[in-house]
Amino acid sequence: MRLYEFEGKGLFKKHGIPIPSGSIASSEADIEKLVADWKGSVVLKSQVLTGGRGKAGGIKVVENASDAKATAKALFGLTIKSYPVEKLLVEPKLDIKKEYYLGVTIDRANYKLVIIGSSEGGVDIEETAAKHPDKIVKYSVAIDEPLYGFDALALAKQIGFKAEQVKAAQSIIQKLLAMFRAYDAKLVEINPLVELADGSLIAADSRVSLDDDALFRHADLKDMGIEKRHEEGEMTPREQQATEWGIPYLDLDGNIGMFPGGAGFGIMGNDFIHYYGGKPANFMDSGGGPSPERIAKMLVLLDENPNVKAIFGARFGGISRCDDYAVGVIKFLKEHGLSKPMVMRMTGNMWQEGVRIFDEARKENPELFKNIEAHGIETPIEEISKRAVELAKQAEAGEVD
Amino acid sequence: MAILVNKKSKVIVQGITGGAGLYHTERMCNYGTNIVGGVTPGKGGQKAFDRPVFDTVKECVEYTGADTSVIFLPAKFVKEAAIEAIRAGIKFVVVIPEHIPIHDMLYIRQEAKKFGTTVLGGNTAGIITPGQANLGIIPDIAFKPGRVGTVSRSGSITYYVADTLTRSGYGESTCVGLGGDPVLGSTFAEILAKFEEDPETKAVVMTGEIGGVYEEMAVDQIRSMKTPVLAMIGGIYAPPGKRMGHAGAIVEGKMGTAKEKLEILAGAGAHPCKTFTDIPKTLEKLGV
Numbered sequence: 001m002r003l004y005e006f007e008g009k010g011l012f013k014k015h016g017i018p019i020p021s022g023s024i025a026s027s028e029a030d031i032e033k034l035v036a037d038w039k040g041s042v043v044l045k046s047q048v049l050t051g052g053r054g055k056a057g058g059i060k061v062v063e064n065a066s067d068a069k070a071t072a073k074a075l076f077g078l079t080i081k082s083y084p085v086e087k088l089l090v091e092p093k094l095d096i097k098k099e100y101y102l103g104v105t106i107d108r109a110n111y112k113l114v115i116i117g118s119s120e121g122g123v124d125i126e127e128t129a130a131k132h133p134d135k136i137v138k139y140s141v142a143i144d145e146p147l148y149g150f151d152a153l154a155l156a157k158q159i160g161f162k163a164e165q166v167k168a169a170q171s172i173i174q175k176l177l178a179m180f181r182a183y184d185a186k187l188v189e190i191n192p193l194v195e196l197a198d199g200s201l202i203a204a205d206s207r208v209s210l211d212d213d214a215l216f217r218h219a220d221l222k223d224m225g226i227e228k229r230h231e232e233g234e235m236t237p238r239e240q241q242a243t244e245w246g247i248p249y250l251d252l253d254g255n256i257g258m259f260p261g262g263a264g265f266g267i268m269g270n271d272f273i274h275y276y277g278g279k280p281a282n283f284m285d286s287g288g289g290p291s292p293e294r295i296a297k298m299l300v301l302l303d304e305n306p307n308v309k310a311i312f313g314a315r316f317g318g319i320s321r322c323d324d325y326a327v328g329v330i331k332f333l334k335e336h337g338l339s340k341p342m343v344m345r346m347t348g349n350m351w352q353e354g355v356r357i358f359d360e361a362r363k364e365n366p367e368l369f370k371n372i373e374a375h376g377i378e379t380p381i382e383e384i385s386k387r388a389v390e391l392a393k394q395a396e397a398g399e400v401d
Numbered sequence: 402m403a404i405l406v407n408k409k410s411k412v413i414v415q416g417i418t419g420g421a422g423l424y425h426t427e428r429m430c431n432y433g434t435n436i437v438g439g440v441t442p443g444k445g446g447q448k449a450f451d452r453p454v455f456d457t458v459k460e461c462v463e464y465t466g467a468d469t470s471v472i473f474l475p476a477k478f479v480k481e482a483a484i485e486a487i488r489a490g491i492k493f494v495v496v497i498p499e500h501i502p503i504h505d506m507l508y509i510r511q512e513a514k515k516f517g518t519t520v521l522g523g524n525t526a527g528i529i530t531p532g533q534a535n536l537g538i539i540p541d542i543a544f545k546p547g548r549v550g551t552v553s554r555s556g557s558i559t560y561y562v563a564d565t566l567t568r569s570g571y572g573e574s575t576c577v578g579l580g581g582d583p584v585l586g587s588t589f590a591e592i593l594a595k596f597e598e599d600p601e602t603k604a605v606v607m608t609g610e611i612g613g614v615y616e617e618m619a620v621d622q623i624r625s626m627k628t629p630v631l632a633m634i635g636g637i638y639a640p641p642g643k644r645m646g647h648a649g650a651i652v653e654g655k656m657g658t659a660k661e662k663l664e665i666l667a668g669a670g671a672h673p674c675k676t677f678t679d680i681p682k683t684l685e686k687l688g689v
Contacts, residue, residue, distance in 0.1 A: 106503060106507070106584070108583065108584055108613060108614055108615075109614050109618055111507055111510045111511070111584070112507075113507075142507075142511055143504060143507035143508055143511060144508060144511055181504070184502055184503070184504050186503060211502055211503045211504065212500075213476060213500040213501065213502045213503070214502035214503070214504065214505075216477055217477070217502075248644070248645075248646045250640065250643050250645070252640065260557070261557050262555060262556050262557035262558075262646070263555065263557075263581060263645060263646020263647040263650060264553070264554065264555020264556060264557045264558040264559075264581065264608075264610060264635060264646075264647070265555065265557035265558055265561060265635075266557075266645065266646050267555075267610050267611065267635040267636045267639060267645050267646065267647075267650060268555075268558060268608075268610070268633075268635035268636070270636075270638055270639070271635060271636065271637045271638050271659075271675075272676060274637070274638045275675060275676060280638075283639075283640075283643075283645050283646070285645070285646030285647075287646075288499055288524075289421070316540065316543075316557050316560040316561065316564075317540055318526050318538045318539060318540055318556045318557065318560065319421070319497075319526070319538040319556075347540070347542060347543070347564075348540035348542060348543075348560060349428070349538070349540040349542075351540075351542065377542060377543070377564065380564075380565070380568070380677070380678065381561055381564075381677065382676055382677065382678050
């Protein structure tokens with residue numbers, strides 16, 4: 001979960017990392033209230049969960065109150081990479097002498113934490129890595145290994161902090177690592193870490209990403225107003241609906257509704273549809289051990305999507321059992337009804353029970369199943385994929401006729 | 402022969418008295434897996450599916466001589482449970498639940514390295530050596546003893562690959578699920594190295610997906626192998642910047658695209674496959 005700059009800075013402050021004094025404005029009225037206290041130039045920084053906001057015009061320096069109001073108005077109307085600007089961080093303009101970079105992340109290949117520092121701050125670290133690899137210093141530390149003061153000091157010197165700053169830099173490095181560990185972070189970055197005219201160091205920006213799966217042990221974040229959020233840009237209405245129902249779901253631009261089992265085949269099944277000349281309308285994952293209710297809701301999402309012309313169903317029951325799956329599909333058929341052709345294959349744990357449940361329901365009311373072509377383990381999944389592409393093409397052709 | 406688990410493995414289930422633990426213990430036992438006991442703190446002395454239940458892994462190991470553990474517990478208890486198993490002398494730990502905090506996985510991996518323990522998962526379907534032992538949630542319908550090993554980040558893909566291998570008569574030596582989480586107990590490279598040492602495994606099918614670095618990290622291992630490796634990567638048509646179900650399945654920036662992974666693996670000598678039907682065709686060409 002990515003935090004807003006001001007939230008990340010709140011965590012910096014809590015850990016003793018110096019930050020500029022700042023206020024949050026959610027409206028033009030807030031800006032007006034803040035005007036009274038201002039001395040000198042002020043920066044208005046759009047708070048969005050994406051990088052590159054400077055280039056997108058999301059950060060503005062203002063010199064006086066009327067300028068501030070007009071600029072704030074323009075910023076509140078801005079959308080940066082599909083994120084609408086809803087909050088501005090208002091800070092005094094810093095007198096910057098030099099910009100450094102400091103970050104901590106997880107080196108997944110080596111299973112260690114890695115502290116990264118550079119004397120070339122203020123630009124994307126990947127850009128620095130490409131242009132000036134010699135200006136990047138890395139230091140690995142195991143999750144349970146202390147970072148001693150002397151090691152942090154040596155690292156500060158190696159990064160290139162000046163003699164009068166190395167003690168302050170050492171302290172910031174240790175505090176940043178402590179914060180990384182304390183909050184189950186995936187990434188914390190101070191970019192830039194700024195040297196002011198008086199020689200002091202201050203975190204001018206923050207980028208913090210926390211592990212969603214560890215939020216349960218950080219109840220204090222909620223007290224700070226930091227709650228779980230969607231961080232991948234604006235969701236479509238259907239994606240929002242799916243999220244509310246607890247279903248991982250993405251809208252894509254094709255016409256085949258994808259109703260797979262696990263995420264792995266959800267991903268690969270989309271490729272298969274492409275290989276056979278079709279295009280999926282969505283990505284979906286049932287999650288581990290879905291209830292019949294969730295299975296039914298997955299189908300509701302597809303049946304009510306006007307872009308979907310045919311549905312591809314695949315269930316290889318593992319932790320998600322075929323009996324639960326069959327009950328869910330039938331619940332959908334009875335309560336909602338299937339208006340589109342669907343080809344599906346069901347096998348795996350409890351498949352006999354799944355088939356029995358289907359057979360019984362079909363005997364009771366064959367009409368419910370009129371749009372379904374059901375297969376078992378005897379039909380390879382590639383054949384099911386091809387058939388879904390065919391069904392979608394037929395449906396499209398039928399509409400044209 | 403097989404890797405990591407066989408009919409002699411003495412297996413315990415951590416979380417044996419829970420709903421999923423109990424259901425899958427019964428399945429695993431019915432398959433013939435040598436389940437010798439289980440652990441649920443506070444329920445020592447009880448029985449679950451006729452297996453003795455202990456409060457701690459240490460007691461369980463002392464009484465049963467167990468060497469392998471399958472964990473069926475909520476994610477937030479996994480760090481404690483896995484480290485308990487590792488310190489009690491368990492040599493192979495399979496972590497079924499998903500959404501394990503990443504820092505917890507780093508602790509588990511650290512401990513596992515210290516004790517020479519192999520960890521699979523989190524978010525793995527488990528591991529199966531057909532005809533001998535089935536650990537986790539794997540539906541055995543698709544599996545038959547045979548000569549091709551598989552390793553995958555996804556449970557469902559493991560089932561489809563085995564389904565294909567069984568259908569085409571090759572069968573499987575052992576099928577390993579690495580797991581779908583972003584930080585995993587084992588890497589492709591480590592599992593491939595074990596397959597390379599297994600004389601019964603004549604080829605390995607590795608299936609990866611978008612995101613992360615585990616596929617790329619296998620390059621040196623693949624280059625050094627005599628056993629042929631077939632590679633399949635899911636997400637060739639994945640939208641960038643969007644997480645696809647698995648927490649680890651996201652293309653971040655230019656990193657972790659399926660196309661790039663497949664090219665890198667092919668460059669190291671792996672045989673790329675597009676769909677499951679390409680697998681038997683490739684095996685036939687290789688004379689496996």
